[in-house]
Amino acid sequence: MTSKEKKQNYLALIIVIAIFIALLFFGNYIFAKNQPGGTDFLYRWLPTRLVLFEDYQNPYSSAIEYQVELMHHGHAHGEDETPGIFAYPYYTMAVFLPFALIKDFLLARAAWMTLMELAHVGIILLTLRMVKFIPAKSIILALTLFALFSAEFTQALIDGNPSSLAAFFAVLSLFFISRKSDTWAGVFLTLATIKPQLAILFFALVWIWAFFRQRWGIIYSSLATLLLLLGVSFLLQPSWFAEFINDLTTYTNVASPSTPRAILAYWMPAPFANSIAWGLTILSTFTLLGIWIHSFKKDFSGLLWASSFTFAIMPLTGITSAKSNYIAMLPAVILLLQYGSKKFKNSEFWLSSFLWIWIGLSWYFFTLGRSWVIGERLIYFVDFYPLPILLLSLYYLVRPFKINRKPINEKV
Numbered sequence: 001m002t003s004k005e006k007k008q009n010y011l012a013l014i015i016v017i018a019i020f021i022a023l024l025f026f027g028n029y030i031f032a033k034n035q036p037g038g039t040d041f042l043y044r045w046l047p048t049r050l051v052l053f054e055d056y057q058n059p060y061s062s063a064i065e066y067q068v069e070l071m072h073h074g075h076a077h078g079e080d081e082t083p084g085i086f087a088y089p090y091y092t093m094a095v096f097l098p099f100a101l102i103k104d105f106l107l108a109r110a111a112w113m114t115l116m117e118l119a120h121v122g123i124i125l126l127t128l129r130m131v132k133f134i135p136a137k138s139i140i141l142a143l144t145l146f147a148l149f150s151a152e153f154t155q156a157l158i159d160g161n162p163s164s165l166a167a168f169f170a171v172l173s174l175f176f177i178s179r180k181s182d183t184w185a186g187v188f189l190t191l192a193t194i195k196p197q198l199a200i201l202f203f204a205l206v207w208i209w210a211f212f213r214q215r216w217g218i219i220y221s222s223l224a225t226l227l228l229l230l231g232v233s234f235l236l237q238p239s240w241f242a243e244f245i246n247d248l249t250t251y252t253n254v255a256s257p258s259t260p261r262a263i264l265a266y267w268m269p270a271p272f273a274n275s276i277a278w279g280l281t282i283l284s285t286f287t288l289l290g291i292w293i294h295s296f297k298k299d300f301s302g303l304l305w306a307s308s309f310t311f312a313i314m315p316l317t318g319i320t321s322a323k324s325n326y327i328a329m330l331p332a333v334i335l336l337l338q339y340g341s342k343k344f345k346n347s348e349f350w351l352s353s354f355l356w357i358w359i360g361l362s363w364y365f366f367t368l369g370r371s372w373v374i375g376e377r378l379i380y381f382v383d384f385y386p387l388p389i390l391l392l393s394l395y396y397l398v399r400p401f402k403i404n405r406k407p408i409n410e411k412v
Contacts, residue, residue, distance in 0.1 A: 001016045003316075005092075008088065011410070015308070017079070017081075021118070022116065024114050024117060025110055025111065025114045026112050026115075026260060028109075028111075028113040029106065029107065030109035030114075031110075032106050032109045032110050032113065033106055035158075037158045037159060037160070038105075038109040038112075038113075038158070038160040039072065039082070039159055039160070040108055040160045040161040040162070040324070041071060041099075041112050041159070041160025041161075042068065042071065042105065042109075042160070042366060043068055043072075043084060043085070043086065043087070044086065044088060044092065044093070044162065044273075045067050045096050045097050045099055045105070045108055045112070045160075046064075046067065046069065046071060046198050047059035047086050047101060048066045048095070048096040048097060048099075048100040049095040049100040049103075050064050050067060050098055050102075051064075051093065051380070057237075058083070058237055058239075058243070059086040059090070059093065059237075059241075060086050060237075060239075060240065060243035060244065060246075060247055062085070064084070065083060065084040065085055065086075066084065067084070068084025069081075069083065069084040069086075069170050070311065071105075071186075082255055083250065083251075083252075084241060085247040085250055085251055086244075087231065087234065087248055088162075088194065088195075088244070088257055089193065089194065089196065089229075089239050089240075089243070089244055089246040090233035090236070090241075090244065091229040091230070091232065091233045092162065092166075092194045095165060095194055097160065097344040098198040098287065099111055099112050101136075103163075109160060112160050113157055113160065113238055115165070115167065115368040116156065116157050116160070116164040117148060117157060118238075119167070119168035119225075119242050119327075120146070120147040120153065120157075120164060120168075120327060121144060121148075121169075122168050122332070122387070123167060123168055123171045123275075123327070123331065124140075124143060124144060124147055124176045124334065125354070126171050126172060126174075127330070127331045127334045127335075128334065130174065130175055130300040130304065131304070131309070131334070131338055132180045132334065133337075133338040133341070134335065135337065135338075135348075135351075136348040136352075138348055138349075138352045139337065139341075139351050139352050139355070141352075142351075142352040142355035142356055143333075143334070143337070143355060145355075145359065146333070146355045146358065146359055147327075149359055150360055151362035151363050151365065151366040151383065152323055152326040152327075152329075152383075152387050153326060153327050153330070154247060154323055155323050156323075156325075156326075156327055157374035159288070159324060161193055161195075161322070161387070163198050163322070163324040163325045163327060164194050164327050166192050166193075166194050166195035166198050166199060166328075167186045167192075167198065167325075167327045167328040167330070168193040169191040169192040170188075170198075170199060170202055170307075170328060171331060172188045173185045173186075173189040173192060173206065174300075174303070174304060174331075175190040176188065177206070177215070177218065177294055177300060177352065178208065178300050178304075180213055182210075182216075182217030182218045182221065183217055183221040183223070183389075184221075185206075185222075186217065186220065186221025186222030186223070186224075186225060187218065187221055187222070187225050189202075189203060189218065189222045190222045190225035190226045190229065191225070191331075191396065192384045195325070197319060197320050197321060197322075198314075198321075198325045198328055199381040199402070200319065201310050201314060201317070201319070202307055202310055202311065204305060204329075205292055205295075205303070206218065206222075206298065206303070206308060207219055207222070207309075207312055208292065209292075209295060209296055209303050210270050211297070211300075212296040213295075213299075229251070233389075238377065239315065245289060254322055258320045258321055258322050258384075259277070259318055259319070259320055259321070260273075260276065260277040260280050260281070260315075260316060260318060261273055261274055261277035261278075262279055263381045263384060266278055266367045266381060269359060277309065277318060280316045280317075280318070281316075281317055281318040283316075284313050284316045285317065285350075286318045287313065288309075288310060288313060288317075289373035291305075292306055292310075293304070294317055304331070304335070305335065307331070307396055308329070308331050308332035308335055308393075309331065311325075311328040311329050311331075312329050312332050312388050312391040312392055312395065313392060314388075315385065315388050316388065321381075323384065325345050326387060326388075328390060329387065332391050332395070333391070336391070336394050336395075336398065337351050339398055344366060358390075361386070362387070363384070364384070365382060365383035365386050366383045368382055368383070369382040369383045369384075
């Protein structure tokens with residue numbers, strides 16, 4: 001192939017991608033225009049816009065909180081309504097800056113949804129590249145639709161939660177670790193902290209793994225990036241950290257239950273809920289420690305499996321983990337698909353069917369949680385645990401650290 005033909009192919013590819021993104025944006029705009037939502041995006045987009053363009057100083061201030069509530073509720077929030085708090089680190093505004101330039105909320109929301117959907121696709125492509133897995137076209141199609149339309153992953157897109165971008169940064173960090181580009185790995189590891197609840201355990205795992213593997217570049221670059229983000233944040237808003245913690249505490253108290261204790265207390269007496277929740281926390285903690293310690297002895301393949309397991313078990317640990325965070329479990333799904341493709345006959349049919357079936361089941365659980373009444377109580381959170389429980393069960397059956405003796409090749 002001549003250089004001219006290569007340029008023509010690249011140009012054709014760029015045009016196709018541009019058309020795809022344009023169509024995706026148009027579809028998202030039509031959806032946003034006809035369907036309410038985007039609350040998580042609104043609560044970060046509007047404060048960013050007000051601080052940058054409307055002479056407001058502090059995204060955590062009561063004045064901005066009131067403006068968000070006016071746009072969301074039409075009035076100051078009531079007792080049963082979510083307050084308009086920012087509830088994210090100050091430096092998170094950096095990722096919302098390009099969208100804050102867009103004055104119209106529907107256009108900004110559509111653009112943000114497009115970016116989040118591309119992040120979901122990016123997670124798939126990066127993970128497939130990392131594990132050197134080339135599935136059949138039917139599996140790729142089913143996997144893409146699974147990442148975009150299963151109930152667990154669609155919620156983040158509809159709400160506009162930045163968890164999709166945080167998960168993409170986490171996977172991008174793993175990708176650079178696999179290619180021994182430790183400086184970039186550390187940068188994106190820190191960028192994943194735009195959603196602290198999603199990244200906290202992953203951040204700790206990567207740091208400890210890097211320490212044991214003597215990958216100092218990961219630690220140094222992530223620390224330097226974190227200090228830069230924190231330093232600029234304190235320079236622009238010295239009180240931001242205390243206000244962020246206050247917002248985070250407030251949001252945890254008013255948001256939908258997102259820990260085992262809070263969810264179980266919705267179904268049963270508090271003492272039983274607390275006992276079960278503590279049991280789950282202790283069990284998941286010791287399980288994580290065992291898997292982490294095992295991963296420290298292994299190369300990148302051990303880190304990838306341990307990271308995937310960490311994201312899957314996080315909802316059981318007691319750390320606040322909204323369903324929007326579940327997109328970080330997508331690499332775990334891909335690793336299990338890779339294992340299944342090697343172990344089962346007719347794997348293309350069975351794995352594709354499994355993904356299609358789970359898309360349907362996810363919406364069944366979603367609907368069930370909004371219609372199933374037991375003891376005059378709506379079992380609203382029945383859809384919170386099926387996916388992590390399924391993934392953890394499959395991980396137990398697969399025993400990845402025992403069957404994955406051949407490491408995933410790292411680029412030298």
